[in-house]
Amino acid sequence: MFRKYFLLTILLFGSIVSFSQSAFAQNEGKLDRQIRKEILTLPYYNVFDAIGYERSGDTVTINGYVTRPTTKKDAEESIADIDGVRRVVNNIVVLPLSPSDDRLRRRILQTLTGRGGSLYRYFMGTNPSIRIIVNRGRVSLEGYVTNRGDYNLANVLTKGVSGSFAVTNNLKIDNDER
Numbered sequence: 632m633f634r635k636y637f638l639l640t641i642l643l644f645g646s647i648v649s650f651s652q653s654a655f656a657q658n659e660g661k662l663d664r665q666i667r668k669e670i671l672t673l674p675y676y677n678v679f680d681a682i683g684y685e686r687s688g689d690t691v692t693i694n695g696y697v698t699r700p701t702t703k704k705d706a707e708e709s710i711a712d713i714d715g716v717r718r719v720v721n722n723i724v725v726l727p728l729s730p731s732d733d734r735l736r737r738r739i740l741q742t743l744t745g746r747g748g749s750l751y752r753y754f755m756g757t758n759p760s761i762r763i764i765v766n767r768g769r770v771s772l773e774g775y776v777t778n779r780g781d782y783n784l785a786n787v788l789t790k791g792v793s794g795s796f797a798v799t800n801n802l803k804i805d806n807d808e809r
Contacts, residue, residue, distance in 0.1 A: 662686070662713070662715045662716070663686065665713050666684055666686070666691060666710055666713065666716075669706075669709040669710050669713065670682050670684070670693075670706060670709075670710075671757070671758050673702055673705050673706055673709065674702075674705065675699050675701060675702050675705075676697075676702055676706075677698075678740060678754060678759045678761070678762060678763055679698050679736050679762070679763055679764070679765070680695070680696065680697040680698055680699075680702060680762065680764075681695045681696055681762040681764055681773040681774070682694070682695040682696075682697065682702075682706055682723060683695050684710070689715060689716055689717040689718065690716075690717065690718045690719075690720065691710055691716050691718070691719050691720070692719075692720040692722060693706055693707065693710060693719065693720070693721055693722065693723055694722040694723060695723050695724070696723070696724050696725075696726055696764045696766065696771075697723055697724075697725055697726065698725075698726050699725070700725050702723075703721065703723040703725055706721070706723060707719050707721040707723075724766075726764070726765070726766050727766070727767065729767065731768065731794065732765045732766070732767065732768065734794070735765050735768065735770070735792070735794045735795060736763055736765045738792050738793075738794065739763050739765070739770065739789055739792050739795075740754070740763060742788050742789070742791070742792050743761065743763075743785060743788055743789065748784060748788070749781065749784070750781060750784060750785055750788070753774070753776060753781070759774070760774045760775045760776065761773070761774040761775075761776065761785065761802065762774045765795070767796075768794065768795055768796040768797075769795065769796050769797045769798075769799070770789060770792075770795045770797065770798045770799070771798075771799045771801055772785055772786070772789060772798070772799070772800050772801060772802050773801050773802070774802055774803070775802065775803050775804070775805055776802050776803075776804055776805070777804070777805050777806075778804060779804060782800070782802050782804055785800065785802060786798070786800040786802075
């Protein structure tokens with residue numbers, strides 16, 4: 632009889648632990664979704680900004696590049712307001728004001744979305760898959776593309792735009808089978 636109760640207690644305890652771990656994992660996923668949503672819905676977050684984050688417990692570290700100081704501040708404030716986030720470390724870099732960088736950004740966007748190519752689809756909607764970062768004439772492509780051909784095309788077209796000192800292609804390929 633004692634053995635039955637002992638086994639039942641162990642079974643119930645294991646179920647409770649398993650349930651609490653499952654609930655914890657769901658809350659973790661919900662927190663990540665909320666953080667992503669807050670970043671993507673920032674008022675002036677656009678194709679020329681790239682913000683990422685890392686989470687360690689209840690501390691969120693945000694990093695990346697933005698063209699406006701208000702976007703940096705808004706990102707920190709909106710993430711700090713999320714339940715479950717106690718501390719936000721803001722490592723976002725505000726890109727310097729530069730008319731030549733602005734012209735280069737526009738030329739690259741025009742090149743990638745035009746010319747009858749297939750890359751325009753990555754810039755549709757409110758959350759473009761490709762982000763164009765220009766910092767003092769140095770260009771970085773951030774984000775995701777669906778295949779190696781689009782990765783190479785974005786790289787070649789961006790390098791063909793005059794006015795940049797260097798181009799770094801940090802695009803990731805979805806479902807890359809390397």
